[in-house]
Amino acid sequence: MLRLSLGAKFTLGTIVAIALAFMYIPLFLVVINSFSAARLSSWPIAEFSTIWWEKAFVSEPIRAALLNSVIVGLGATTIALILGTLVAFALQRYTFFGKQTVNLLVVLPIALPGIVTGVALNNTYNQVLEPIGIEVGYFGMIIAHGTFCIVMVFNNVLARLRRINPSIEEASRDLGATPLQTFRLVTFPQFRSAFVAGAILAFALSFDEVVVTIFTAPPGVDTLPLWIMNQMARPNEASLVNVVATVVILASFIPVWVSQRLARGADERE
Amino acid sequence: MNRRAQLSALLALPMLWLIGIYIFSLVMLLVTAFWVTDPFTSKVKPGFTLRNFEQIIANPAYATTSLRTLGIALAVTVLSILISVPLGIFMAKVASPKLRAILAVAITLPLWAGYLVKILAMRITFTEEGFFNSMLGPLGISGPGFSIVTVVLTLTYLWLPYMAVPVYTAIRQLPPNLFDASSDLGAGAGFTIRTVVLPLIKPAIIAGSIFTFSLSLGDYIAAKFVGGSTQMIGSIIASNINLNPPIAAAFSLVPIAFVVIYLVSVQRTGALERM
Numbered sequence: 001m002l003r004l005s006l007g008a009k010f011t012l013g014t015i016v017a018i019a020l021a022f023m024y025i026p027l028f029l030v031v032i033n034s035f036s037a038a039r040l041s042s043w044p045i046a047e048f049s050t051i052w053w054e055k056a057f058v059s060e061p062i063r064a065a066l067l068n069s070v071i072v073g074l075g076a077t078t079i080a081l082i083l084g085t086l087v088a089f090a091l092q093r094y095t096f097f098g099k100q101t102v103n104l105l106v107v108l109p110i111a112l113p114g115i116v117t118g119v120a121l122n123n124t125y126n127q128v129l130e131p132i133g134i135e136v137g138y139f140g141m142i143i144a145h146g147t148f149c150i151v152m153v154f155n156n157v158l159a160r161l162r163r164i165n166p167s168i169e170e171a172s173r174d175l176g177a178t179p180l181q182t183f184r185l186v187t188f189p190q191f192r193s194a195f196v197a198g199a200i201l202a203f204a205l206s207f208d209e210v211v212v213t214i215f216t217a218p219p220g221v222d223t224l225p226l227w228i229m230n231q232m233a234r235p236n237e238a239s240l241v242n243v244v245a246t247v248v249i250l251a252s253f254i255p256v257w258v259s260q261r262l263a264r265g266a267d268e269r270e
Numbered sequence: 271m272n273r274r275a276q277l278s279a280l281l282a283l284p285m286l287w288l289i290g291i292y293i294f295s296l297v298m299l300l301v302t303a304f305w306v307t308d309p310f311t312s313k314v315k316p317g318f319t320l321r322n323f324e325q326i327i328a329n330p331a332y333a334t335t336s337l338r339t340l341g342i343a344l345a346v347t348v349l350s351i352l353i354s355v356p357l358g359i360f361m362a363k364v365a366s367p368k369l370r371a372i373l374a375v376a377i378t379l380p381l382w383a384g385y386l387v388k389i390l391a392m393r394i395t396f397t398e399e400g401f402f403n404s405m406l407g408p409l410g411i412s413g414p415g416f417s418i419v420t421v422v423l424t425l426t427y428l429w430l431p432y433m434a435v436p437v438y439t440a441i442r443q444l445p446p447n448l449f450d451a452s453s454d455l456g457a458g459a460g461f462t463i464r465t466v467v468l469p470l471i472k473p474a475i476i477a478g479s480i481f482t483f484s485l486s487l488g489d490y491i492a493a494k495f496v497g498g499s500t501q502m503i504g505s506i507i508a509s510n511i512n513l514n515p516p517i518a519a520a521f522s523l524v525p526i527a528f529v530v531i532y533l534v535s536v537q538r539t540g541a542l543e544r545m
Contacts, residue, residue: 003449004364004459012360016373019353022427023380026391029401033394042399083284090280094273102281105288111480111533113488113525115504119511119518120295123302127314127515147292150284208385210491211504215511228386232393232495242394245387252382256375 027249034242041238056243065227069207072142072223076206077199079146084153084198092161109148117148118215125216137218144216145206152205153198160194193262200255224248296526303520314515322520332506336524339503342418343486343528346425350433350482351475353426358438358471359463363449374438381431389495392424396496416498424492429485433478440474441467476536483532487525 004012033041037049056062087106091099109117121144125136136143164187172182188195210225217226224244231241306317326332361373380388393416395401402413414420444467452462490504503525510518 003453008459009360009364012356012364015353015356016360019357019430020376023377023430025401026388026395026427027380027383029394030387030391041394041397043394043401043404079287083287086280087284090277090284094277094280096277102285105293106284109288109292111484112529113484113504115488115490115507116296116299116522116526117292119507119522120292120299122511123299123515123519124291124295127302127305128298143291147287150288204382210385211488214508225384225386228390229491232386232390241390245384245390248384248387252379252384255382256379260375 030242031246031249033239034246036239036242039239041242052239052243056240056247059240061222061227062224062244065222065224068221069224072145072213073203073206075142076145076149077202079142080149080153080202081195081199083146084150084202085157085195087150088154088157088161092158106151106154110151114148114209114211115215117144118212121147121212122215138221140218141213141216141221141223144212145209148209148212149202149205152201153195156194156198156201157191160191164190197259197262200258204252204255299519299522302516303523305516305519307514307516322516325517326521331501332521335501335506336503338418338501339487339525340528342422342425342502343483345422346429346486347433347479347482349422349426350430350478351437353430354434354437354475354478355463355468355471357434358441359467361438362441362444377434377438378431380427381435385428386491388428389424389492392420392427392492392496396420396423416496418497418500421493421497421500421502424496425486425489426482428489428492429482432481432485433475436474436478437471440471444470480533480536484529487528 029041029043032045034052035048035050036042036045037047037051038045084106087102091103121140125140129136168190169182169186172186173179177185208225210229213223213226214229217223222230228241228244231238231244302314303322304318304320306315306319306321307313308315357373357377361370365373383391396403396413396415398415400413406413414423448466448470449462452466457465488504490502490508493500493502493505503521507518507522510521
């Protein structure tokens with residue numbers, strides 16, 4: 001064991017406490033400010049009220065933005081599930097020239113700054129496709145999100161495939177199962193939870209993406225992050241943003257909870 | 271089906287997508303950097319000119335902004351390492367199993383809280399009438415306000431989990447007998463951390479740094495909302511994208527160059543495979 005003096009432990013503990021305060025106090029301030037009656041966030045809060053919650057609940061723009069975020073997230077997740085799983089299988093099951101390059105290609109869309117991905121796709125849509133008469137519109141945003149979500153599914157599925165015992169598949173083949181039957185009944189159930197975890201991560205990544213969305217969203221279309229950003233830029237009803245932000249914070253517990261359960265489920269089966 | 275055909279079948283669709291859409295777009299971005307903007311109609315026309323690059327080099331504001339952004343990205347990375355290593359050591363080697371489980375959730379939870387939500391949170395915390403000034407004002411301390419310092423803090427807040435999680439995982443995986451050996455040979459805790467722990471978790475730190483560095487480099491939303499007048503590379507690209515796309519394209523090669531230099535310089539460490 002690492003033998004630390006009491007003083008060293010205390011110093012470490014203090015750093016941890018400061019780091020946690022640094023992480024959670026700002027979030028707490030958002031939540032508490034959503035119950036402030038004031039139009040602009042400030043501290044201390046003068047008067048509490050649920051007025052902004054009532055306003056947010058009936059807001060048409062918020063609903064439209066939420067719907068767009070869900071549609072784009074589902075579209076991007078579908079693309080990521082298909083492409084990410086295919087690449088994961090290719091890289092895990094085969095050795096070939098250029099394997100490293102393929103790996104880099106999958107990682108690149110999130111390794112490069114979001115603004116580069118956004119500007120590059122925006123440039124293709126506006127300067128290359130539009131002049132030849134192709135309007136990508138809403139799909140442009142889904143294509144962009146799908147591209148940087150692939151890595152999420154890829155990582156999860158690849159990690160799981162590495163742990164699957166290949167002799168089980170061999171046994172299935174020896175017993176006369178067709179490749180499709182083997183995949184459906186033997187292989188897929190073994191990486192299903194990684195597949196679902198990848199899907200949740202991909203959806204969450206898409207749901208949260210701002211910079212790429214700014215450059216690829218068609219005019220007049222807001223996703224939830226775009227709505228939040230536009231509200232932050234014109235803070236006449238800043239407190240409305242705090243309500244939406246609070247809901248986002250609460251909703252963020254869902255993927256954490258689900259992935260914890262999936263991880264536990266996988267551990268128990270082993 | 272032979273293995274080659276199987277492999278081709280698996281790779282066809284993903285490669286078509288990643289090369290046909292993504293790499294094609296990156297190449298077109300590079301090509302557009304040499305295109306011309308008609309000064310009268312501000313329409314972009316294919317052509318070949320180095321004027322965009324000349325303009326960028328000739329304008330000292332562009333160089334200053336590039337260096338400032340690089341400095342911010344490096345500061346965020348260093349700050350993330352400085353927080354993550356003690357955090358990881360505390361969690362893996364000091365905390366009880368129960369506290370460790372709580373902390374593991376506690377450091378990953380903010381990862382999900384939403385990018386803009388966190389920027390909003392920092393904005394509320396550091397605004398003139400906000401929490402920080404109101405709590406520390408009586409002690410005579412005034413907050414950094416909306417400035418470059420707040421940008422670094424905000425970006426660290428945003429990307430810290432990308433460093434903290436791999437570093438913690440790496441520290442947990444260190445075999446305990448290494449610590450025993452080091453301690454038996456007379457090394458103190460600080461010496462053990464410097465000579466045993468840090469070299470072994472270096473790949474994890476590098477993997478994390480790719481995210482903290484690259485994500486900070488491309489960010490401009492934090493600068494917009496908590497940076498006051500702080501400009502970053504992204505701010506300049508974003509303000510040019512509609513007015514002068516070739517300039518935006520040319521300037522976006524700067525963060526690409528920074529990231530590629532960074533990736534190439536860390537590739538030999540094998541950290542890329544751990545991402």
